[in-house]
Amino acid sequence: AQTVTQSQPEMSVQEAETVTLSCTYDTSESDYYLFWYKQPPSRQMILVIRQEAYKQQNATENRFSVNFQKAAKSFSLKISDSQLGDAAMYFCAYRGAQKLVFGQGTRLTINP
Amino acid sequence: DAGVTQSPTHLIKTRGQQVTLRCSPISGHKSVSWYQQVLGQGPQFIFQYYEKEERGRGNFPDRFSARQFPNYSSELNVNALLLGDSALYLCASSLSPRLDTEAFFGQGTRLTVV
Numbered sequence: 072a073q074t075v076t077q078s079q080p081e082m083s084v085q086e087a088e089t090v091t092l093s094c095t096y097d098t099s100e101s102d103y104y105l106f107w108y109k110q111p112p113s114r115q116m117i118l119v120i121r122q123e124a125y126k127q128q129n130a131t132e133n134r135f136s137v138n139f140q141k142a143a144k145s146f147s148l149k150i151s152d153s154q155l156g157d158a159a160m161y162f163c164a165y166r167g168a169q170k171l172v173f174g175q176g177t178r179l180t181i182n183p
Numbered sequence: 184d185a186g187v188t189q190s191p192t193h194l195i196k197t198r199g200q201q202v203t204l205r206c207s208p209i210s211g212h213k214s215v216s217w218y219q220q221v222l223g224q225g226p227q228f229i230f231q232y233y234e235k236e237e238r239g240r241g242n243f244p245d246r247f248s249a250r251q252f253p254n255y256s257s258e259l260n261v262n263a264l265l266l267g268d269s270a271l272y273l274c275a276s277s278l279s280p281r282l283d284t285e286a287f288f289g290q291g292t293r294l295t296v297v
Binding site for chain 2: 075102104108113114115117123164166167170171172173174175176
């Protein structure tokens with residue numbers, strides 16, 4: 072079975088600084104996708120960034136980028152120039168056959 | 184365009200009762216998945232439906248059931264409610280079950296069992 076582990080229950084960062092959220096996963100599948108979702112207090116899951124396992128190049132979306140280490144099964148999220156609106160729960164997720172498997176989440180606080 | 188809509192937004196039920204949660208996918212999306220998110224944890228997969236057929240089921244008891252209608256909307260039913268069923272229930276829609284299709288989530292239904 073696939074598992075996703077986020078070892079940082081909480082993280083905080085000063086506004087405009089950079090923060091990295093960690094994620095590791097376990098799978099025996101060869102074809103899969105990895106995602107980072109943001110869940111603000113409004114509860115709606117919002118896709119932040121995604122990475123195809125077959126692509127070696129790390130995905131980037133504006134201030135958000137990932138460090139995908141396939142052999143180590145590691146998938147960290149870097150947020151640059153942190154903004155107050157980035158405060159939320161962040162979930163790492165694995166998508167294999169049919170379903171998303173989520174980690175436990177990391178609560179990110181932005182200090183003004 | 185409307186996103187994924189779920190109803191109701193909040194619900195309070197008594198132990199032993201039955202509940203039905205509803206989800207309308209984004210127009211054109213034929214796949215709907217349900218997730219349970221207990222407070223302080225990540226969402227857990229319950230069901231996936233595609234073209235009205237069940238495509239996947241998570242590790243949940245038979246008290247949980249779902250169906251998808253011809254218009255691709257979906258209902259999640261939970262019978263004989265337990266206190267532990269209290270959670271946020273999320274619905275996600277996508278064009279298909281393919282790995283490369285993005286899942287869009289609704290705002291969820293907060294179920295409280297007392």
